[in-house]
Every structure is written in structure tokens, then in C-alpha cells.
Amino acid sequence: MKDRLAEQFSHASFFSGIGGFDLGFERANLKTVFLCEKKEFCRRVLSSHWPDVPLKEDIRHVDPRDIPHAEIWTAGFPCQDLSLARMGPRSGLRGTQSGLFHDFAALVRACSPKVVILENVHGLLTSHRGRDFAIILKTLDEFGYGVAWRVFNSQYFGVPQSRKRVYVAAVHRDPAGAGQILFEPECGNGDSAPSRPDGKKPPSLFQTILGNPRTGPLVKARAHCIYAESARHTGTDWSRNYVWYPDGRVRRFVPVEIERIQGFPENWTDAPAPGKEDNDSLRYHAVGNSVTPSVAEWLGHRIAQYFQSAAQMTESETPLRQERLCLK
Numbered sequence: 001m002k003d004r005l006a007e008q009f010s011h012a013s014f015f016s017g018i019g020g021f022d023l024g025f026e027r028a029n030l031k032t033v034f035l036c037e038k039k040e041f042c043r044r045v046l047s048s049h050w051p052d053v054p055l056k057e058d059i060r061h062v063d064p065r066d067i068p069h070a071e072i073w074t075a076g077f078p079c080q081d082l083s084l085a086r087m088g089p090r091s092g093l094r095g096t097q098s099g100l101f102h103d104f105a106a107l108v109r110a111c112s113p114k115v116v117i118l119e120n121v122h123g124l125l126t127s128h129r130g131r132d133f134a135i136i137l138k139t140l141d142e143f144g145y146g147v148a149w150r151v152f153n154s155q156y157f158g159v160p161q162s163r164k165r166v167y168v169a170a171v172h173r174d175p176a177g178a179g180q181i182l183f184e185p186e187c188g189n190g191d192s193a194p195s196r197p198d199g200k201k202p203p204s205l206f207q208t209i210l211g212n213p214r215t216g217p218l219v220k221a222r223a224h225c226i227y228a229e230s231a232r233h234t235g236t237d238w239s240r241n242y243v244w245y246p247d248g249r250v251r252r253f254v255p256v257e258i259e260r261i262q263g264f265p266e267n268w269t270d271a272p273a274p275g276k277e278d279n280d281s282l283r284y285h286a287v288g289n290s291v292t293p294s295v296a297e298w299l300g301h302r303i304a305q306y307f308q309s310a311a312q313m314t315e316s317e318t319p320l321r322q323e324r325l326c327l328k
Contacts, residue, residue, distance in 0.1 A: 009307060012070035012113065014059060014077075014104055018045045018269055018286045020262075021074040021117070024296025028304060033068045041282040044271040059103045064110035072303060073108065076119040076291050077101045090123070093132045105139050115181070115303055116140070118168040119291050122151055125166060136168065146175030150182045157294040159263040161223045162206075165291075167299065171306070180309070181302045216245035223261050227288040255283035262287050263294045 011025050012034040022032040036056040037043050046055055056062050078097035093099050098120075108116060118136070125133050140147050147170045154163035171177030205222035212218075224240040243257075244250045256266050269286055273279040 009072060009304070010068070010070040011072040011074065012067055014073065014075040014107075015100070016042070016046055017076060017290045018042050018264070019049055020264075020291030020293050021076065021119075021296045022046075022050065023264070023268075024291070024293040024298075025072075025074075025300040027293070027297040028300025030072065030300050030304065033070055036062060039286070040274045041271065041277070042286050044274070045269050045286065048271055049268075059100055059107070062107060064107055067107065067111060071114045071307070072117070073111075073113040073115070074117045074119070074296075075101075075104050076289075077104060079121040079123070079289075090127050093127070093135055098132075101136065105143075108140075109143050112143070112172055114172050115177075115306070116145065116168075116170040116172075117299060117303075118166075118170075120166050122164050122166050125151075140168075140170045143172075145170035145172050146178045148178035148182045152295050154263070154292040154295055155222060157263075157292060157298060159261060159292060159294060160205075160221065161226055161261045161292075163225045163292060165295070167295075169299075174310075177306055177310070181299070181306050214246060216247075216249075217243045218245065219243050226258055226261055255280055255287070258284060258287045262290060263292050264290070 010031045010033045011022070013019070013022050013032055014036045016022060016035045016037040017039075019032075019035075022035070025032060032050060032053055034056075035046050035050060035053050036059050037046060038058055043055060043057065046053075054066075054068070056066070077100055091098070093101055124136075127133065137147055137149075147168060149166060149168045151164055151166055154161050154165070167182065169178040169181045171181070206220050206224070208221035209218050210221050220241075226241065242250055242252055253261070255269060259266060259268050264287065269283040273282050
């Protein structure tokens with residue numbers, strides 16, 4: 001029943017990147033009916049995987065009337081002005097990149113989709129001492145949305161990468177719905193396992209080495225957060241994530257390895273580069289900016305469950321409503 005129900009609902013994707021949300025939702029049997037992405041290389045990737053889905057380029061020029069009806073909207077809006085990795089002061093929602101949230105919000109106001117999911121770096125929570133995050137919450141609240149937020153780490157969703165991101169769920173005219181999507185009702189009894197002060201501390205997965213110790217290649221069992229790396233750089237941007245060999249050779253990950261670490265199928269970003277741009281650089285950057293598909297898949301299933309429970313509640317309330325009408 002869940003799969004049949006999920007197929008009834010559609011998804012509009014904004015700041016789509018290379019389709020992390022869309023791939024994850026597809027695995028959860030939710031159908032993407034609209035895409036919007038500014039970067040040409042990413043649009044080429046999207047077109048190769050969703051050739052029949054309308055694809056707009058610039059969110060600032062999207063007419064609400066051009067967006068197909070979709071109950072679910074997602075937006076991994078740009079993080080450049082919010083990220084803690086940014087050198088110097090952060091512009092936050094005042095910046096030209098992250099400030100595109102306001103353009104997305106204008107479309108939300110015009111169309112009022114039932115469920116909105118936002119994704120961004122956890123620096124969103126502290127930008128301008130939390131005022132930027134407060135603006136997002138207040139904006140959604142003024143549009144009639146109940147809101148919840150949660151930080152997810154991709155390493156707990158089946159990928160070998162520590163990647164913390166903030167996810168915001170907003171449900172129109174349902175204050176409890178957002179929490180129902182993001183938080184499981186099941187919980188433990190609150191008792192932690194007894195400590196073992198004399199026991200040996202297990203090694204960190206960042207210190208656990210995988211590979212052939214004689215011939216290589218060798219890698220850490222868990223990668224540090226993959227961000228918008230460039231293949232042209234040879235400095236600190238990839239100094240924590242690398243492949244090495246016993247003879248002393250060291251290299252960065254190749255694009256297909258980055259795709260695996262982020263949870264995409266191999267060669268997902270194998271699209272032609274526009275102009276004379278370096279293809280590997282574009283692939284690194286696109287994957288580093290993407291949403292982890294397995295996190296999106298989990299969210300997709302949670303959204304489908306929300307719609308299912310809402311439908312069941314409506315069905316159970318119908319006889320009672322009819323009885324009250326008869327009494328009147």
C-alpha cells in the first residue's frame with residue numbers, strides 16, 4: 001500500500017544540482033515532475049537521467065504558473081554564503097548565492113505545496129548568530145507551515161562519509177506533520193550502556209585503514225566530508241581525503257570514487273563538460289555540492305508515511321463527521 005500511495009504524489013526540485021533529492025525520492029517511489037538548476041554541467045547530468053522532466057535554469061525567472069502541480073518541493077539552496085568553510089565573514093541570506101532562498105520562498109508563497117524540504121550546511125544554524133535561520137523559520141511560519149529541523153550525518157545512512165547537513169521539513173497547515181516526517185516515534189529507555197573505563201577504546205573509522213598493505217591502494221574506512229573540491233587544486237582542499245600506496249605515492253580520489261562515497265551510482269556525473277572546462281573539476285564540484293541520495297530516500301519514505309497516515313486519519317474521521325451532520 002505504501003508504494004501505491006507514494007506513486008500518487010509528485011515532487012518539484014529546486015537547486016537540483018545533480019539530482020540527489022530526485023534520485024533518493026525516485027527510490028522511495030516519488031515522482032519528480034520539475035527540475036531547476038543554474039549550473040550548465042549539472043543541467044547536463046540532470047537531462048541525462050530525467051530527459052522528459054521540465055528543467056528550468058534560473059529560479060529568479062521561474063513563473064509559478066510554469067511549475068507542475070507537486071505536493072512535495074525540495075530545495076538544497078546554495079551554501080556558499082553560509083558555510084563555515086568560507087574564509088572571512090559569512091554573508092548569509094544577504095549573499096548573492098544563499099540569498100536565493102528568498103526567490104524560492106516567493107514561489108512557495110505563490111503555490112503553497114503541502115510539504116517543503118530544505119537542505120543546507122549546518123553553518124545555517126549559526127549564520128549571523130542564528131538570525132538567518134530564524135528568518136527561514138519565520139518566513140515558513142508566515143506562509144502557514146508547521147516547521148521542524150534536524151541535523152543528519154550521511155555516515156548513518158549507508159555511505160562511508162561523515163557529512164552533517166541541516167534538513168528542514170515544513171508542512172502546510174499541519175504543525176505536527178513536520179515533526180512526524182523528521183523524527184521517529186520510537187525511542188530507547190534512556191539508559192546508556194555501562195561504561196568500561198579499563199576497556200580499550202575502539203579505533204576511529206577515520207584511523208581504520210582499508211586496502212592491500214603490500215601493494216595498495218589504501219584508504220581510510222570513513223571519509224571526511226566531501227565538499228565542492230576542484231581537481232585543479234593540490235592543497236588543503238583534499239588533504240584529509242586521499243588514496244596512498246606503500247611505496248609513498250599519494251593521489252586524490254578520482255570522480256567515480258567520489259560518487260561512491262556520496263552514494264551515487266558509478267559514473268552518475270559522466271556528462272560532457274561545457275566549453276573547455278575541466279571535466280573532473282566539474283564532477284568533483286557537483287558531487288561535493290550534492291544531497292546524499294540515501295538521506296533523501298529515507299526522507300522520501302517518511303513523507304510517504306506521513307501522507308498515508310494523514311489519509312487514514314481522514315478516512316477514520318469521515319463517519320464521525322457524517323454522524324455529527326446528521327445530529328445537526
